[in-house]
Amino acid sequence: MAMPKKSPIYTRAWTFVSGIKLMMISTGQRRWLFFMFSVLPLLYIVQAVVRVQLGNWELLGPEPGKTIVHFTGAWAFNLLIATLCVTPLTRYLKWRWLMPHRRMLGLFFAFYISLHGIAYLAFLLEWHWADLATEVVERPYLLLGTMAWLLTMPLIITSTKGWQRKLKRRWKTLHQLIYLIALLAAAHYLLQIRAGWFEPVLYAVITLFLLSTRLFHKTARK
Ligand code: HEM
Numbered sequence: 679m680a681m682p683k684k685s686p687i688y689t690r691a692w693t694f695v696s697g698i699k700l701m702m703i704s705t706g707q708r709r710w711l712f713f714m715f716s717v718l719p720l721l722y723i724v725q726a727v728v729r730v731q732l733g734n735w736e737l738l739g740p741e742p743g744k745t746i747v748h749f750t751g752a753w754a755f756n757l758l759i760a761t762l763c764v765t766p767l768t769r770y771l772k773w774r775w776l777m778p779h780r781r782m783l784g785l786f787f788a789f790y791i792s793l794h795g796i797a798y799l800a801f802l803l804e805w806h807w808a809d810l811a812t813e814v815v816e817r818p819y820l821l822l823g824t825m826a827w828l829l830t831m832p833l834i835i836t837s838t839k840g841w842q843r844k845l846k847r848r849w850k851t852l853h854q855l856i857y858l859i860a861l862l863a864a865a866h867y868l869l870q871i872r873a874g875w876f877e878p879v880l881y882a883v884i885t886l887f888l889l890s891t892r893l894f895h896k897t898a899r900k
Contacts, residue, residue, distance in 0.1 A: 692771055705778055712779045716786035719753040720793075743801025750797055754790035755863055755881055761787055762860060762888040769895065781837055784856075788834045791827050819869035826862035829855050857892070860885045 703711075723746060730737050738745040764780040767773045798820075799805060803813065814820050833853055835841070842849050864882040871878050 705775070708775065708779060709782070712782055716757060716783065719749070719790070723749055743797070746797045747794060747802060750790050750794035751867075754787055754794050755867065757783055757787035757790055758860060758863060759881070759884055759888065762856070762885070766888065766891040770891075784837065785834065788830050791823075791830060795824070795827050819866045822862045822869065823866040826859045826866065829859050829862070833859075857889055860889060 726737050727742075727746070730742055761780060761783040764776045764783070768777055803809060833855060836845060836849065836852060845852065864878075864885040867878040868882055
């Protein structure tokens, strides 16, 4: 009878360590931790806006509207990256406990880009819809950001278990749109490079790395 193949020692050690972690903290407690991590930036920006209103004018810099657009954009990208990290961490480090939290991270990503888009419309465009076409021509990165935003919507609508059951295999195909969204987000940030290039390039490299792990896995399975 063929013996079952043993996984390498480091894989077993890691599974053991993450298993201990799993025993120490329940899925419900972790859900709270992930919720707090995701909601903290929102609480931070809300208290900052309140303090600015109360007379602490300097807190958000000379252009508070712009600061809010930048802050929400950066957090949208952080949560997008956190969402994209779940599959490789589950696959290669066997952190299976992460999987139940992927949906929450994805929903918070959608929440922050929606805030980011609305902050742009309110503070930078000041709801002057007639200027939108000129804005897009002058700043093409807006188009890429908007495409990413629009593509996120079907993923949010179909993120429930009910839709997953209804769409079956097509659900997975549809949710692969997240890769295109990530590329559009990286291009949106890269096209804004003026003086500081480090952060946009870092985000683009992390995005490409996370997407390449998928490609690597797909080719390795063939
Ligand atoms: C997936 C979607 C999106 C992501 C991940 C994203 C991310 C970002 C990031 C990381 C920044 C730079 C923040 C910083 O400098 O610290 C940024 C800036 C910006 N984004 Fe987005 N964004 C997205 C969609 C959008 C949309 C839909 C709009 C508007 C329609 C938009 C408008 C802007 C504007 C106006 C800036 C500031 C550019 C400047 O300083 O002139 N973004 N975004």
